[in-house]
Amino acid sequence: MSEPTAERRAKGPYVVIECPEKIPCNPCVEACPNKAISIPGSMIELPQIDYEKCTGCLLCIPRCPGLAIFVIDETPQEYSIVYIPYEFLPRPKKGDIVSGLDREGKALCKVEIIKVIDSPKFDHW
Ligand code: SF4
Ligand code: SF4
Structure with missing residues (x-):
């Protein structure tokens, strides 16, 4: 790619x-x-x-x-x-500090959630 x-x-x-x-x-x-x-x-x-x-x-x-x-x-x-x-619960919140993971699931860095955006609902999935 x-x-x-x-x-x-x-x-x-x-x-x-x-x-x-x-x-x-x-x-x-x-x-x-x-x-x-x-x-x-x-x-x-x-x-x-x-x-x-x-x-x-x-x-x-x-x-x-x-x-x-x-x-x-x-x-x-x-x-x-x-x-x-992101499809999991609980929903993250603005200000949360979480771990950023690599493709193998190993922690890479600390990540701050700066925004949580709801996606539109689609009726043709
Ligand atoms: S939908 Fe938006 S983000 Fe996705 S490829 Fe097109 S322009 Fe880029
Ligand atoms: S919509 Fe389908 S083809 Fe496109 S990136 Fe996602 S999995 Fe791949």
């Missing part, structure tokens, strides 16, 4: 998709109003991102059934903001 350039990362929030398995799935493509996500050829192929079209709007995050979509904002000077899908 492609990665955004350093120049693009400095411009503002951008999408990250960690969807490495070939599965018949494509709601992410329909979710993006800017057509920044595409799955060329068969639906089973992996999603591709056009980082110049992505505005980091977050709309694709709740549409992925695999919780595979994130948005990262590296523009703050002292930290980065990572928007993630």
